[in-house]
Amino acid sequence: MGKKRVLILGSGLAGLSAGWHLQKRGIKAQIFEKEAEVGGLCRSKNIDGFGFDYDGHLLHFKHRYTFNFIKDLLGDNLTQHQRSSWIYAFDKYIRYPFQANLHSLPEEVIKECLLGFVQASKNNYCDNNSKNTFATRPWFGFPHSRSHKNKKNINFLDWINWTFGKGIAKYFMIPYNTKFWTLPPEKLTCEWLSGFIPVPSLGQIIKGAIKESKERFGYNSHFWYPKKGGINQVPLALAGQIKNIFTNCQIKEINTFKKEVIMESGNREKYDYLISTIPLPELARLIKDISREALCSFKKLRWNSIFNLNLGIEKKDNSNRHWIYFPQKDICFFRVGFYHNFSSFLAPKGKGSLYVEVSYSKTRPIDKKKVISRIEKDLKRAGIITAENKICARDINDIKYAYPIYDGNYSLSRKKCLSFLTQNNILSCGRYGSWRYMSMEDVILDGKNIAESL
Numbered sequence: 136m137g138k139k140r141v142l143i144l145g146s147g148l149a150g151l152s153a154g155w156h157l158q159k160r161g162i163k164a165q166i167f168e169k170e171a172e173v174g175g176l177c178r179s180k181n182i183d184g185f186g187f188d189y190d191g192h193l194l195h196f197k198h199r200y201t202f203n204f205i206k207d208l209l210g211d212n213l214t215q216h217q218r219s220s221w222i223y224a225f226d227k228y229i230r231y232p233f234q235a236n237l238h239s240l241p242e243e244v245i246k247e248c249l250l251g252f253v254q255a256s257k258n259n260y261c262d263n264n265s266k267n268t269f270a271t272r273p274w275f276g277f278p279h280s281r282s283h284k285n286k287k288n289i290n291f292l293d294w295i296n297w298t299f300g301k302g303i304a305k306y307f308m309i310p311y312n313t314k315f316w317t318l319p320p321e322k323l324t325c326e327w328l329s330g331f332i333p334v335p336s337l338g339q340i341i342k343g344a345i346k347e348s349k350e351r352f353g354y355n356s357h358f359w360y361p362k363k364g365g366i367n368q369v370p371l372a373l374a375g376q377i378k379n380i381f382t383n384c385q386i387k388e389i390n391t392f393k394k395e396v397i398m399e400s401g402n403r404e405k406y407d408y409l410i411s412t413i414p415l416p417e418l419a420r421l422i423k424d425i426s427r428e429a430l431c432s433f434k435k436l437r438w439n440s441i442f443n444l445n446l447g448i449e450k451k452d453n454s455n456r457h458w459i460y461f462p463q464k465d466i467c468f469f470r471v472g473f474y475h476n477f478s479s480f481l482a483p484k485g486k487g488s489l490y491v492e493v494s495y496s497k498t499r500p501i502d503k504k505k506v507i508s509r510i511e512k513d514l515k516r517a518g519i520i521t522a523e524n525k526i527c528a529r530d531i532n533d534i535k536y537a538y539p540i541y542d543g544n545y546s547l548s549r550k551k552c553l554s555f556l557t558q559n560n561i562l563s564c565g566r567y568g569s570w571r572y573m574s575m576e577d578v579i580l581d582g583k584n585i586a587e588s589l
C-alpha cells in the first residue's frame with residue numbers, strides 16, 4: 136500500500152476492528168472519535184455503583200475467529216450464560232420463543248395458534264413443492280426447510296403468515312414486530328431475517344403447547360458477557376492495543392474533492408482512504424460536495440430509535456431472567472433486561488439493575504417528557520417493580536440510530552449510497568456505515584474485511 140494515509144472515523148467496534156486489523160498488516164491509520172471515550176454503542180457507565188450499558192449488549196458468536204478474537208482480548212473475563220428469556224403475554228410470563236411455548240395461554244388461543252400453524256404448513260407445503268406433498272413427508276422439521284425460501288420476494292407479514300399461520304401471527308409476531316420496528320410488517324421486507332426468528336417444527340410446537348419447553352431455539356440460546364465490568368470491556372481492551380486513537384475529535388466536514396476531513400476544532404487531515412463508521416444519514420450531511428442524486432438516495436434511508444432507560448433498584452429480582460419481550464400494545468416498552476443477571480458485579484449487593492427499551496421513529500414518535508413515568512407505571516403493572524423496589528439510580532440513553540429499517544426503498548437506496556461513497560474512496564462500514572442489522576460480531580468482521588481490502 137506504500138505510504139497511503141488512512142483515516143478511520145468512529146471508534147465503535149467497527150472502527151476499532153478496522154484499526155486493529157490494519158495495524159496487524161503494518162498499515163498506520165488514525166482513528167477520530169467525537170465522544171470522550173471509545174466504544175460507540177458498546178460503551179458502559181457506572182452510576183451510583185450500578186453498571187449500565189448503552190442498552191443491553193450480549194455477545195453471540197457464529198464464527199470461531201471472532202470468538203477467539205474476543206477471548207484473546209478478555210482472557211478469563213468472559214462468562215457464558217444459558218439464555219433465560221421470556222415473553223409477557225395475556226398478563227403472564229411464558230418462555231421464549233412464543234411459538235414453542237403455547238401451553239399456558241388461554242385454551243382458545245392455543246387452538247387458534249396450532250390450527251393456524253398446521254394450515255400454513257399444509258397450504259404452503261403443497262403450493263411450493265408439488266412433488267413432496269404434505270401427506271408424503273414427515274411433519275417434524277419441514278417448516279425449517281421451507282422457512283427461508285424466497286424470502287427476498289415477499290413482505291415480512293406474508294412471511295409471518297406463511298411460516299407460522301394466523302394465530303401465532305396475531306398473538307405475537309404482528310404486535311411485537313409492529314411495536315419494535317414502529318411499522319406494520321407488511322411495510323418491511325425479509326432481507327434482515329437470516330436466522331433471527333426461530334422456526335420450530337410442528338412437533339416442537341405441539342410439545343410446547345402441552346408443557347413448558349426448555350429446548351434451545353434461535354441464534355441467542357446462549358450468550359457471552361464480561362465477568363466483571365460492562366460490555367465496554369471489549370472496546371477498551373481492543374483500543375488498548377491500537378495506536379493513534381483521538382477522542383473528542385468530531386468530524387464536521389468531508390471534502391471528497393480535496394480528500395480532506397475537517398474537525399470541529401478546525402484541524403484538517405488529508406486522506407487517501409477514508410474508513411467511515413458514521414451513520415449514513417449523518418455522513419451525507421458532512422459531505423459538502425455530495426451529488427444531488429446521491430443525496431436523494433441517502434434521504435430515503437429509514438431507521439428506528441430506542442429510548443433506553445436504565446434503572447438501579449433496591450432488592451433484586453431472583454428469577455434469574457435475562458430479558459423479557461413485551462408484545463402487548465398497552466405496555467410502552469418492547470423489552471426489559473436484567474444486567475445483574477449478566478454479572479453480579481453490575482449492581483451493589485442485593486440490589487438489581489435493569490434496562491428498558493422503547494422503540495420510536497418519525498412515523499411513531501414518543502413524548503420524551505412523559506415516557507419515563509409511563510415506563511415506571513408499566514413496569515409496576517408487569518410486576519417487574521414492586522413496592523419493595525425503590526428506584527435508586529436512573530440513566531437515560533436516547534439512541535437515535537438503532538435499527539436500519541428494511542422497507543421497500545432499502546436495498547436500492549443503500550446500494551446507491553455505498554456506490555457513491557466507494558467512488559469517492561470512502562469505505563463505509565459497521566452497523567450504521569454499511570446500514571445493516573449487524574451484531575457486535577458482525578461489525579468486528581466488517582472492520583476486518585475493510586482493513587484486509589486495502
Ligand SMILES: Cc1cc2nc3c(=O)[nH]c(=O)nc-3n(C[C@H](O)[C@H](O)[C@H](O)COP(=O)(O)OP(=O)(O)OC[C@H]3O[C@@H](n4cnc5c(N)ncnc54)[C@H](O)[C@@H]3O)c2cc1C
Pocket residue numbers: 144145146147148149150167168169170173174175176177190191192193194195384385386387412413414417441534536537538564565566567568573574575576578
Ligand atoms: C438497542 C441495541 C441493542 C443491541 N444489542 C446488541 C446485542 O445484544 N448484541 C450484539 O452483538 N449487538 C447488539 N447491538 C448492535 C451493536 O451495538 C452494533 O452492531 C455495534 O455496536 C455497532 O458498532 P459500530 O462501530 O458499527 O457503530 P457505533 O458503535 O455506532 O460506532 C460509531 C462511532 O462513530 C462515532 N461518530 C459518529 N459521528 C462522528 C463524527 N462526526 N466524528 C467522529 N466520530 C463520529 C460515534 O460516536 C461512535 O463511537 C445492539 C444495537 C442496539 C441499537
